[in-house]
Amino acid sequence: MRxxxxxxxxxxxxxxxxxVIIAVRFAFPSVFPGLFTAVARPFWRVEYSISSGQLDSVxxxxxxxxxxxxxxDESEVRSRSATELNSENDQLKALMGRASTxxxxxxxxxxxxxxxxYDELLLDIGSDTGLIAGNMVYATGMIPIGRITDVLTHxxxxxxFSSPGQTFSVQIGGANVPATAVGQGGGQYSAELPRTTxxxxxxxxxxxxxxxxxxxxxxxxxxxxxxxxETILFAPPVNIYQLRWVLVEKSKHDQ
Amino acid sequence: xxxxxxxxxxxxxxxxxxxxxxxxxxxxxxxxGIWNFGFYIEMIIAGLIYDALYGSTNWRDVSxxxxxxxxxxxxxxxxxxxxxxxxxx
Numbered sequence: 001m002r003x004x005x006x007x008x009x010x011x012x013x014x015x016x017x018x019x020v021i022i023a024v025r026f027a028f029p030s031v032f033p034g035l036f037t038a039v040a041r042p043f044w045r046v047e048y049s050i051s052s053g054q055l056d057s058v059x060x061x062x063x064x065x066x067x068x069x070x071x072x073d074e075s076e077v078r079s080r081s082a083t084e085l086n087s088e089n090d091q092l093k094a095l096m097g098r099a100s101t102x103x104x105x106x107x108x109x110x111x112x113x114x115x116x117x118y119d120e121l122l123l124d125i126g127s128d129t130g131l132i133a134g135n136m137v138y139a140t141g142m143i144p145i146g147r148i149t150d151v152l153t154h155x156x157x158x159x160x161f162s163s164p165g166q167t168f169s170v171q172i173g174g175a176n177v178p179a180t181a182v183g184q185g186g187g188q189y190s191a192e193l194p195r196t197t198x199x200x201x202x203x204x205x206x207x208x209x210x211x212x213x214x215x216x217x218x219x220x221x222x223x224x225x226x227x228x229x230e231t232i233l234f235a236p237p238v239n240i241y242q243l244r245w246v247l248v249e250k251s252k253h254d255q
Numbered sequence: 256x257x258x259x260x261x262x263x264x265x266x267x268x269x270x271x272x273x274x275x276x277x278x279x280x281x282x283x284x285x286x287x288g289i290w291n292f293g294f295y296i297e298m299i300i301a302g303l304i305y306d307a308l309y310g311s312t313n314w315r316d317v318s319x320x321x322x323x324x325x326x327x328x329x330x331x332x333x334x335x336x337x338x339x340x341x342x343x344x
Contacts, residue, residue: 010334014299018327021303022320032307040308043274 104247105129112243119163119185126152136249139238143214162187170215173203187240191232205234262292269301289333302326
C-alpha cells in the first residue's frame, strides 16, 4: 500500500513537472533553447578550438608555419618551371616553323570546320612567312589534308581535300587500286570502284604523287549487287575538327 | 557523501554527453543514475536539455519534445521497477 502510494506520488510529481515544462515551452519557445545553448556554447567553443588547432603548442604552430612556407616555395619553383617550359615551347615552335630552317612551317589552326565555312581551315601564318597559294598542308603524321588557296599577310586559307566536289587521284587498298576520290565534306571522301576489286574496311588510301603518304582509311564499302560498281567511303586518320596545328610545305622555289 | 559525489560525476558525464550529442551514452549514464539513486530527476532534465539543444522549437513538433517524453516515461517505469524488485529502499 505504501509502495503504491510512493509510486503514485512520483508519477504525479513527474507528470506535473512535464506539464509545467511543456507549458513553458508553449508560452516561451525560446527560453529553454536559449538557456541551455548559452550553457553549452563554451564547451562547443573549446571543442572547436581543439579540433581546429587553436590550442596547439607554439612549437607545433611554428612547425606548421614552416611546412606551409616550404610548400609555398615549392609551388613558386614549379610555377617558374612552367613559365620556363612555356618560353621554351614558344622558342621551339619558332625554330620549327617561323625560322624557316625547314621546308615545312608549323601553323596554328585559328578556325576550322564547322565554324569555318566551305570546309576550310584558317591558319595564323601568311605571306610574311613565304607561303604561296598551292602549298600542301599536312596534319599530324604527315597526312595531306589540303592546299593553301588564299594567302594574306598574316593568315591564309586552306581548302581541304574533303571539300565537296574536290576530286583527287588516290590508290586504295594493298593492291593500290587507282581511283578518283571525291570530297564529301567534313573530312569524308568517296570513290567508285568495280565490285570485283578486293577492298575492305580498314584498307589504307594513299596519293601516289605525294610520296605515298597515307591519305585515309577505308571506313565503309557500300555494295549493291545490282550495280557493277561499289562505293568506297574513307576518311583521314585524323579528325579535322580537332586539329590545332598543321604543317605547311613550302614550295622548293621559296627556299 | 560518497554517493552524492558519484551522483554529481554521473550528472556531469550526462551533461557532457548531451553537449556532444551522444544521447546513447547520456541515456546509459542516466539509467545508471536512476538505478542507483533515489528520485533521479536529472533524467527528465537531461531530456529537456537534449530537446533544448537539438530539438525543434516549434511546440507542435513532437520530435522537439522526444527527450522530455522519453526521460519522463523511463523515470516513471524504472521507479516502478525499482520498487518491485527491491525488498526495501
